[in-house]
Amino acid sequence: MLHRLHTKDQAACGREASAMNAKTPLLALLLTAPLALLARADGGTSALPNAPTADQALAAKYVYGLLSDSRYAYRPRALDDALSQDMYKRYLESLDPAKQFFTAQDIARFDAYKNKLDDAIKSGELDPAYAIFATFQQRVNERVKFARALLDQDIFVFTGTDRYEYDREDVPWSADNAALDTLWKQSVRNDWLRLKLAGKKPDEIRKTLDKRYNNMGKGFAELKGEDVFQAFVNSYANAIDPHTDYFTPRAAENFNQSMSLSLEGIGAQLQKQDDVVAIREIIPGGPASRSNKLQPGDRIVAVGQGESGAMEDVIGWRIDDVVAKIRGTKGSKVRLDVVPVEAGIDSKPNRIVLTRDKIKLEEQAAKSKVLTIPAGNGAPAKRIGVIELPGFYQDFEGRRKNADDYASATRDVSRLLTQLTAQKVDGVVLDLRNNGGGSLTEAIELTGLFIDRGPVVQVRESGGRVSVEGDSDSGIAWEGPLAVLINRGSASASEIFAGAIQDYGRGLIIGETSFGKGTVQNLVDLDRWPANEEPRFGQVKLTIAQFFRVSGGSTQNKGVVPDISFPASVDASEFGESTYDNALPWTRIASVPHTSYGNFAPLLPKLETLHTTRVANDKEFQWWSDDVAQFRAERAKKSISLNENERRAERDTEDAKRKQRQAERKALGLDLDPLADDDIDDGLAASERDIAKDAAREKLAENRPDPLLRESASILADAVRLLDNDGKLSAQVLPTAIQPGHWAD
Known part of the structure; x- marks a missing residue:
């Protein structure tokens, strides 16, 4: 379809x-x-x-x-x-x-x-x-x-x-x-x-x-x-x-590139600063990176095509127009006049010639790591693998051409699962926080990595016809313990996957209630009717169907409700499908037969007790909870004081809190926050900051303490230990055919 x-x-x-x-x-x-x-x-x-x-x-x-x-x-x-x-x-x-x-x-x-x-x-x-x-x-x-x-x-x-x-x-x-x-x-x-x-x-x-x-x-x-x-x-x-x-032709092109995680160009992320387009980040492995002639903060002042095309002054241009000049067919050349970051804007630029290539946006692809979760009482620690999936991406054109290396969330996750299996992890957490969705095909096929055939989602079209989409491939890529971490920003394809895992009893769902988007969109090219050779009319992303879980309920408006809940970081009245005045209402249809790998109901009270006890003594988790409560209280005010003494006192309080937390981290042997010294309002807009420093700061943010991810891994580790050590509980939660320590066989 x-x-x-x-x-x-x-x-x-x-x-x-x-x-x-x-x-x-x-x-x-x-x-x-x-x-x-x-x-x-x-x-x-x-x-x-x-x-x-x-x-x-x-x-x-x-x-x-x-x-x-x-x-x-x-x-x-x-x-x-x-x-x-x-x-x-x-x-x-x-x-x-x-x-x-x-x-x-x-x-x-x-x-x-x-x-x-x-x-x-x-x-x-x-x-x-x-x-x-x-x-x-x-x-x-x-x-x-x-x-x-x-x-x-x-x-x-x-x-x-x-x-x-x-x-x-x-x-x-x-x-x-x-x-x-x-x-x-x-x-x-x-x-x-x-x-x-x-x-x-x-x-x-x-x-x-x-x-x-x-x-x-x-x-x-x-x-x-x-x-x-x-x-x-x-x-x-x-x-x-x-x-x-509705997307204009250029907007449609960018949309499709975001889904394929690839483009043809020089491999540099650009940012507009005043009247000039500057380099914010060099993408590893691309022509810009291989040249060793460009760095973050360098300003592009002119662009020329091929070996001898006229150099066009691009100062004052739109960023999308500059991008269009720099992108081009793989193998073609582009010439750039670049003013180095350390030089004044009126300095003589350097002429750089690059050969365009296909760029893979690896930073937006799935990635993995392993967390070690201690047990206490002399029991061995558990090693929990984590896979972070920012989107359900797929290179549609590459798949259509049966290319060997087309981008696919499922293929990437499958590869990471193989690596984690080789590392002998005890469980896997799939992190779908702020994953806004993507390809429905990828959501179905990704579910298939964790179940052995079966329906994944029901799709009801405008005429009322319901079709069942599912995994037809036998075999399971990961048959061990699984948890899925979601938040309010997890939407669409993320909800299809999380809902299916929950309905099958295949894994624990942890975090916040998801966004609540239960509709399917199709991208229609308006040039298909006049059969234009060049894009002229743009594309429309329109809703063509509503999806339902195999249990019959829709995620529309209600979202996926986790088995173990964390404090809500944003109120449902402010963000989510339910905030749209013309969103489709929640409804349900008949369920479809599907395997029940487990029933976690008997396990959840024990996990809740262990979770509550642990986070009461987890400084990072408590700090996060406090910050969430403060954030929501501030949002409720809808205004801000213009009294300098009052604002300075608030700032000083935040500064003291930040320093105290960092000191406590050091005393307790916790990972230090690499951005603790920068967590104070500088009053600047993004385009007013030093590009190179701001990009470096963005990279450091990836290493900030993540108490929610660690607690999710700890909950999964708790579940593994409980089922390993309590045969009676294991028999209640998992079918007898499944051995302790495995949630599928």
């Missing part, structure tokens, strides 16, 4: 404490992914067109035909005035989610379009979208100018009881510009105070913030018509359901 090869969902959450730093969905693309939002490919900027291109007009009609047809969409909705009003609300939210640019007066004018957006999609005449955006761009310019002017005013005295109200999701639109002025004044004062508390002097603060606000304005000024088009069409797609999306 085609949908098995094209499911991809990602979940993320977070909130900045400043409206100036709050990333709108459009601006977030500028800061986090090379999809949209910067300058033309020729490096220039221009006013947005007054109307869509002919291709965009056709693409809108194709999207309408797809999403309104029950043969394709799982839950089609009529594109009428009611849906138009929904689109209107979503489009405004995509532009200004924090209500920091538009006024109530603007919204009153826009209301004339409220019932016309359906007609705009059907006809391809998208003038309302561009008209609203034109006002938005004007308001951004006004706000940026206002914010920069504030920096020269005498408003940075931080006494009294002022608070900055940064959570504006549910507040009404500001009545007028005067109300917005008040909001922005408090936002700018908060930005200033953060830098002041970080030790910056007034002149340095003023310079940093002026550049920050100016760069923000530049980002919006460099928008293309295709960015507006994508945002507007997504107001329609997202109104159908939360996981239906």
Whole structure:
């Protein structure tokens, strides 16, 4: 089935404490992914067109035909005035989610379009979208100018009881510009105070913030018509359901590369800093790494194709346009003019010639390690293997061509299981925290590594037909003790896998209740109908089915509930499928026959008791629990004090707590936190930090103490010991055919 090869969902959450730093969905693309939002490919900027291109007009009609047809969409909705009003609300939210640019007066004018957006999609005449955006761009310019002017005013005295109200999701639109002025004044004062508390002097603060606000304005000024088009069409797609999306041709290309964990280029991760694109990370084994001529922080100022193509100045370009120039076919050459990190930006650049190659994004692939879990009372320690799987990735094209080395989560995990078996581990923890999903095929085949044939997931299509997808290969790659670690960020394919492991009684599920996404998406190429040789219309990721566990229940909205629960790091009312106003409801269908490898119910009370006793004395786990409670309490406030003494006292308390924890770690012989000295707010945005140092810090974060992972391994070790040492309990939990110490045979 085609949908098995094209499911991809990602979940993320977070909130900045400043409206100036709050990333709108459009601006977030500028800061986090090379999809949209910067300058033309020729490096220039221009006013947005007054109307869509002919291709965009056709693409809108194709999207309408797809999403309104029950043969394709799982839950089609009529594109009428009611849906138009929904689109209107979503489009405004995509532009200004924090209500920091538009006024109530603007919204009153826009209301004339409220019932016309359906007609705009059907006809391809998208003038309302561009008209609203034109006002938005004007308001951004006004706000940026206002914010920069504030920096020269005498408003940075931080006494009294002022608070900055940064959570504006549910507040009404500001009545007028005067109300917005008040909001922005408090936002700018908060930005200033953060830098002041970080030790910056007034002149340095003023310079940093002026550049920050100016760069923000530049980002919006460099928008293309295709960015507006994508945002507007997504107001329609997202109104159908939360996981239906429209991708422009370039966005679709990046999406597919993220799934395949490969691309063709030079092997360098890039980042925009001011007007220049710089190297953030060199990918091991790629052309950039092999050349030994590039390092993090180096700035790329010009790009040339082949041996003699003209060098194009790329200063001020969009990052996605620079990336497009640098990527290319394996074996082709690209020339780069690079200013070294230690040199001034006006220094003479070095000319570097690289031969492009296929780059494997190994950092995003599955990886493993072994934890030693002591027992006490003279009993031998248990060695628990850990496999971290960040996504259910698959190189669809490589698999179609039957390539030997195509990327596959299942193939990688199978290889790691073989290695862990050779290391004679006593159990395996599969870490799926923040794994937002991926290929449905991979979820099914990965489950097959732990069961000997059988159904894995039920798929109900729009017409009501239910099919059962399962593992048909005999044999088990790992037949020993298994646990799966999940959290609220574990979604979609992660929930299929965790739900199947739980239904089969094949392993323990540990952590938080998962995201709750129980739908299947298919990626449809809009160029398939006119059979275009070059991509013109983009692609649609649309919901085509709902999946159900073999036990009959859906993960939709409810998620997978763990057998052993950790404190919830984020409230279900703030993050997860249940927060979407148009998510499908939970339901269930009939179960399908499947093997029961074990019944952990008799074991769970004993594991809970051991877990509770252990974490009561586990400093790292207690610190994590305390931090979670503090984080949730801070989020509930939805505002922050602008009193310097109060904020400094809070900062000093956090600093003292951090130092005390590090001292206790040292005294107790615990692993030190490599980032303990950096865990204090520097007041800077990501693009304002030293790129090389920030990238190195990101690498160090991988070695931070992880009490949840270690406790999961300890719980699994407890289960192994209990079943090894208590024959009666083992007989209750596992079938008699399974020997102690093995959960499958």
